[in-house]
Each structure stands twice: as C-alpha cells, then as structure tokens.
Amino acid sequence: MQKASLALLEQVQKIISSYNYALSLRQIYYQCVARQILPNKIESYQKLSRLCVQGRDEGLLPEDAFADRLRQVDKPSSWTNLQDFMKSVECSFRKDRWQNQPNYLEIWSEKDALRSVLTEVTYRYDVSLMIVRGQASRTAIYEAYERFEIQIDEGKDCYLYYAGDFDPSGLAIYESLKDRLSNFGDAGDGINFERIALTPEQIEAYHLPSDPGKETDPNYKSFVQEYGDRVVELDSLPPDALRELVKGCIEKNISFDLLAQVEETEAKEQARLHGMLTTV
Numbered sequence: 001m002q003k004a005s006l007a008l009l010e011q012v013q014k015i016i017s018s019y020n021y022a023l024s025l026r027q028i029y030y031q032c033v034a035r036q037i038l039p040n041k042i043e044s045y046q047k048l049s050r051l052c053v054q055g056r057d058e059g060l061l062p063e064d065a066f067a068d069r070l071r072q073v074d075k076p077s078s079w080t081n082l083q084d085f086m087k088s089v090e091c092s093f094r095k096d097r098w099q100n101q102p103n104y105l106e107i108w109s110e111k112d113a114l115r116s117v118l119t120e121v122t123y124r125y126d127v128s129l130m131i132v133r134g135q136a137s138r139t140a141i142y143e144a145y146e147r148f149e150i151q152i153d154e155g156k157d158c159y160l161y162y163a164g165d166f167d168p169s170g171l172a173i174y175e176s177l178k179d180r181l182s183n184f185g186d187a188g189d190g191i192n193f194e195r196i197a198l199t200p201e202q203i204e205a206y207h208l209p210s211d212p213g214k215e216t217d218p219n220y221k222s223f224v225q226e227y228g229d230r231v232v233e234l235d236s237l238p239p240d241a242l243r244e245l246v247k248g249c250i251e252k253n254i255s256f257d258l259l260a261q262v263e264e265t266e267a268k269e270q271a272r273l274h275g276m277l278t279t280v
Helices: 003-017 025-034 042-057 082-092 112-125 138-153 168-184 186-190 200-205 220-227 239-251 256-278
Strands: 103-109 128-131 157-163 191-197
Touching: 003 025, 003 042, 025 042, 082 256, 103 112, 103 138, 103 239, 112 128, 112 239, 128 138, 138 157, 138 168, 138 186, 157 168, 157 239, 168 186, 168 191, 168 220, 186 191, 191 239
Parallel strands: 103 128, 103 157, 157 191
Antiparallel strands: none
16 A cells, blocks of 8 residues: 555544544545545545545454445344343333423434434434435425424424535525425424524534535525535534534523433333333
C-alpha cells in the first residue's frame, strides 16, 4: 500500500476512534471533507470506499467501526423455549414516558440512513421517530394527523421537529408536510413545527461540505434565489451534533419530575411482572 493511502487510513482511524459507535462510509467521507483531508468530489468518495475495504482486508481498520444502515437483516422474532420467551417479555415491558406529560412531540427526518443515529436518543426518551424518505404518502400523513389529534384532544401542546438536507427538495419536503398536516383538519393548527436541521448557521458553524444544486429539481430556481447554488446533505452533520439537537428538543418539552413518577411506577410493575412470570 502506498504511503499516501496509509496516511489517509490513519486519518480514517482517528475519525472512527473519536466515536463510540459505528459510522457509515458517507459519514466518514463527510468528516474527511470537513477536516480538509479529502476534496468534496465523487472520485474522492470512490477512493475512500475502495481504501476502507482494503484497510479492513489488511486488518488496518476494524470491521465493527463501519455501519450499513440501509441493508439490515429482517427476521421474525423466535425463541429457543418458553423460558427464553418469558425473559424477552419481561425485558420488553416499558411504560409510556409521555402519558402524564403536558407536551407531545415527534422527530421526523428524510434520511433513513440516519435512523440508528437518531434512535439512540428517541428510544431513550420514548419519542416517536418518523422517516419520511421524500414526500410522505397520504396514508402516512393521515396516520400522523391522527396521532397528533389524539394528543391535542387530551389538552397537550404538540411539536413536530424535522431534520433534512439543505437543498431544494429538502426544504420543499418540510414545507409540504407542514401544509398537508395543517390542512388535514382542525387539529393540524395545533401542531408546532420546527425545522432543526440543516440550517445555514449549522453549515457555517461546522464547516460542512457543499455541492452544486441539481438544476433539474423543480424547486431549484427559488432555492438559488434565496440561498445560492450550494446544497448540503444532513449526513455531513457530525452524528453527535445531530443527537444533541434532537436531545435538546426533547428535554425542553419534558418534565423530569413527571418522568420520575412514571419510572417509579414502571419499576413496581416490572417487579410484579417478574413475580408473575417466575410462577409460570
């Protein structure tokens, strides 16, 4: 392996070592671009891809430092015996953290590849995560409207936080879902919308790499008039920064005193469940 390739692999190793979870190749690439290790070109991405494979083949990079969040095994749940199943029942019991909260919120994003990045926060706080993957279907919008309507009818303040690419389509998707949810019924006016990423301020603060916009995008002209001809993908935002954004949205809407009450009740009910399952 050439000296330049070894030097690049050393930089990649530093990047992946700075995180305590696996990164996708695209996330590693954007970190390389942001740190001016690589130019933002398709040839650089392809080179990095080949080199990371070679680095793992030769044992220079750890296999478990890489994540492919788009290709995952899907298998029905199964157990070796009844006792094994009972253990899974006990472990899966969890009370709704928001049942006694004055607020309700959901996190939405267009990027399926970032699902596991976001769920590390949303799972912890029992918050719904919606991956829209482009323009959401009418069915998805209707089901979301119903979820919010139930919470609004219970007197809760409702919030929808959205994270997407900074490009013509990314902004259009957000505006579309706002309009469609707001126009579905009266409850739509009770949803507070906020686009938390990406923003021009975040792009500047984190020195995120950009690309020219696609002129074929129907929203291209209006986007260029307002922001210029540079687009940035959500994937380029450091995962920790994205998690902190989502965490901040959640924590400012949750009462930790009320959360503690639910967790105390949960502990008691878990003890009851354990007693019930051990007698089966």
